[in-house]
Amino acid sequence: MDLHLTDEQRMTKEAARQFAEQELRPIVRELDKEHRFAADAVRKAGELGFMGVYIPEEWGGAGLDVLAYVQVMEEVSKIDPGTAVVISVNNSLVCDPVLKFGTDEQKETYLKPMASGQKLGCFCLSEPSTGSDAANQKTTAEKKGDRWILNGTKNWISNGREADIALVIAMTDKAQGTRGITAFLVPSDTPGYSVGPPEDKMGIRSSSTTQIHLDNVELDDSHRLGAVGEGFKVAMATLEGGRIGIAAQAVGIGQGAFEEAIRYSQQRHAFNQPIAQFQGLQWMMADMETQIQAARLLTWKAAWLKQSGEPYAKASSQAKLFASEMAVEVTRKAVQIHGGYGYVTEYPVERLYRDAKITEIYEGTSEIQRLVIFRQLLKEY
Structure with a gap:
């Protein structure tokens, strides 16, 4: 496994970063407050190829790979995990099984419009x-x-x-x-x-x-x-891939909260110095970044196995389990670093803390992930 992103993957990551900054950051607080679907942003995501990242071009997708999809999920989740899961569901839970199990007629009728962003699944x-x-x-x-x-x-x-x-x-x-x-x-x-x-x-x-x-x-x-x-086979195979998307979402949430925390720690002064100068917070942020990097590596490994055609059930469950629990812990610490400001909606860490929790629940709870992992271990040993 090569840990260097290809030029295409880097370009996809940068495009996703710009999309999230331009289309979502200006409105993310309102989306959260109003429980509002970002219709224009999702339409734009379709135009950029984000609604069918690794679906072949012949079926309406961008024709990239699973690791490129992970880059999209990470970057969008740093700013708005809600819109990220809209993208994830369409890619992983609907387009992917239609590509894998569908007839050519079904791919023409359903997959093409979903992968191109014209329809949502x-x-x-x-x-x-x-x-x-x-x-x-x-x-x-x-x-x-x-x-x-x-x-x-x-x-x-x-x-x-x-x-x-x-x-x-x-x-x-x-x-x-x-x-x-x-x-x-x-x-x-x-x-x-x-x-x-x-x-x-x-x-x-x-x-x-x-x-x-x-x-x-x-x-x-x-x-x-x-x-x-x-149908049960379709569902379980679909969730195996979906967990990679949710792991990437969790990595993005953790990364977004960490960036807010380290930035705040350098701006906020107490006792005549930036709070980043206090060893207690330095150790906290060192642990946060280490957890994020570990979760990212697990997620990238699962993505690499999937796109290589290798078995990835254990890897995707490990990635989702570790990344989701990381996201909850890292966002909690990010709120703590902000102190009282972390408890108000003006600061993104408050929302990211709330957003993180669902990653431990949907597409298989952490408890289910542990069961999946152990059952795979029994096959190996």
């Missing part, structure tokens, strides 16, 4: 009573003649309010357990498809989170993604 796995226990699906898809009838409610759906296309996981044969689950691509304008009100969240407020209701949603077989009974 969401991933519907969790349910009101089914989070980490993803195999216990209550949403059903019943075959009637040549049609599928979907019924159920999906919960905690990122991009739910704005999505044009939903990747829905549903039970088609309960007796078969995980082999009785199937994936479907559902346009949001399909009769019977409805969206609940957005959740009033602690953080990532520029990304909507809603329920999705399916009431006798009728689809023909062209909407089925992958084989009948392959």
Whole structure:
């Protein structure tokens, strides 16, 4: 693994940095306060190729690689993790499985407009009573003649309010357990498809989170993604890749908070000197930066394994586990370094602290990551 970014990856990183500075920094406080989706910025992200970073150009994407995608996620997350997760969901949780499991017709119909940013996707796995226990699906898809009838409610759906296309996981044969689950691509304008009100969240407020209701949603077989009974495989494979995006989001959050903290420590004076001169804070910031670098290396390794076609399930879980817990710890310390100013919304560290917590929860909690890692270890030893 070469730790030097290619020219293309560096250019992508710089483009993402400029995008975040110009399109998001001026409005990020308002987005957070108003729980507002950054529609213009997301449209611009599509124009820049950020909505399908590693999707081939023939299917509407930028044709780059997974490590370039990680650069986009890091840079955007430094300023607005909410908009970053909009990008992540579209790339990792919808475009990626359609690329991997979809037919050419499905790629033409669904992947192209999503990867190019013309349409937005969401991933519907969790349910009101089914989070980490993803195999216990209550949403059903019943075959009637040549049609599928979907019924159920999906919960905690990122991009739910704005999505044009939903990747829905549903039970088609309960007796078969995980082999009785199937994936479907559902346009949001399909009769019977409805969206609940957005959740009033602690953080990532520029990304909507809603329920999705399916009431006798009728689809023909062209909407089925992958084989009948392959839906659990689709979901788990999708989450493996999605964890790389969330790990990169967490790295970006940590980096953004660290940069705010070290800048503040040099500007803030106490006892006739900058607080950066106090050894206690120096040690704190040295630990923060070391944790960020370690999380970044784990994340880049997972990205490199994925783009190399190597197994990466353990690596992506390790990256997400370490990076998410790092982000929570680093943002907490960044608030502490700011003192009282870190507790008010005028300073970005307050918001980044709130934004960081979700990285330990969605796309598999830290507890689930530890289970995944250990199960992979058993295969190795």
